Amino acid sequence: MTDNEKIAEVLNAYRAAIAARSPKSLAIWQQNRTVMPAGVGSVFRLADPLPMVIRRAQGSRIWDADDREYLDCMLGFSVMILGNAPEEVEAAIREALPDGTHYGQCHEHEYGFARLFCDMVPGLDRVSFCNSGTEATLYALRLARGTTGRPLIAKFEGGYHGTHDFLAVSFGRSGGGPEGLGPVEDPRTIPESPGLVEGAWRDTIVLPFNHPAAFDKIRRHADRLAGVIIEPVQGAAGAIPADREFLVELRRITQEIGAFLIFDEVITGFRRNSRPLFCS
Numbered sequence: 195m196t197d198n199e200k201i202a203e204v205l206n207a208y209r210a211a212i213a214a215r216s217p218k219s220l221a222i223w224q225q226n227r228t229v230m231p232a233g234v235g236s237v238f239r240l241a242d243p244l245p246m247v248i249r250r251a252q253g254s255r256i257w258d259a260d261d262r263e264y265l266d267c268m269l270g271f272s273v274m275i276l277g278n279a280p281e282e283v284e285a286a287i288r289e290a291l292p293d294g295t296h297y298g299q300c301h302e303h304e305y306g307f308a309r310l311f312c313d314m315v316p317g318l319d320r321v322s323f324c325n326s327g328t329e330a331t332l333y334a335l336r337l338a339r340g341t342t343g344r345p346l347i348a349k350f351e352g353g354y355h356g357t358h359d360f361l362a363v364s365f366g367r368s369g370g371g372p373e374g375l376g377p378v379e380d381p382r383t384i385p386e387s388p389g390l391v392e393g394a395w396r397d398t399i400v401l402p403f404n405h406p407a408a409f410d411k412i413r414r415h416a417d418r419l420a421g422v423i424i425e426p427v428q429g430a431a432g433a434i435p436a437d438r439e440f441l442v443e444l445r446r447i448t449q450e451i452g453a454f455l456i457f458d459e460v461i462t463g464f465r466r467n468s469r470p471l472f473c474s
């Protein structure tokens with residue numbers, strides 16, 4: 195038996211074991227497949243051999259449809275930073291509900307919420323609220339291009355910034371092997387999905403993460419570069435923090451060439467220990 199055949203055998207045994215111990219999850223997923231592509235509400239739920247189907251969650255624990263209990267290390271991509279169904283949050287929601295849930299207008303609590311962010315993050319002057327990370331990064335690019343009048347945006351290889359066409363490149367799913375990815379110092383821009391608008395990512399250049407060659411590439415494009423977007427801790431690539439010195443130099447060089455530096459912190463969960471990254 196070859197190594198690949200042995201790996202396939204182990205994987206198949208694992209898949210069969212998971213499916214056998216999850217009959218209710220399997221049935222729910224099969225039913226979902228009749229009304230949702232691949233049986234999932236979002237492509238990020240896909241898993242081999244089947245997605246987790248959750249029944250409920252409390253604190254640090256989560257239970258699947260087959261009543262198996264797990265330690266919830268995911269916490270809704272860190273949205274549930276206080277744990278699942280925390281009493282304080284539930285109480286606040288219950289208190290607010292009778293006043294309505296969506297006004298489509300300004301409301302009197304916005305100031306306090308925005309002020310909280312400004313007070314917590316040194317150097318943050320103003321806050322804008324968005325419906326999703328994808329929307330936030332899209333607006334950030336537009337702001338950078340609109341303000342500088344320059345066309346190019348730089349992102350880092352492995353960095354994920356949402357699904358819009360400008361940044362749906364080079365976060366690691368495609369590439370066709372090491373040759374397709376380009377040299378380490380000068381990664382190629384690789385679209386991650388068929389169906390992107392022709393040329394939408396033509397103005398997106400890709401930089402090597404935590405690598406000094408990134409600064410050479412920024413310099414090469416300096417007069418056409420509107421902004422550089424970075425995850426200070428790359429999430430989808432495997433929770434890789436940017437080196438502090440790397441971020442400090444990135445701040446310095448973007449300031450020098452008059453380009454925006456955009457920190458995308460969607461799933462770092464606004465944790466206290468990410469604060470030092472903001473304060474140089």
Ligand SMILES: Cc1ncc(COP(=O)(O)O)c(C=O)c1O
Pocket residue numbers: 271325326327328329331354355356357425429430458459460461
């Ligand atoms: C760093 C980062 N940026 C952007 C996004 C996109 O956010 P959303 O899924 O809310 O569009 C994500 C999602 O996980 C993310 O991790």
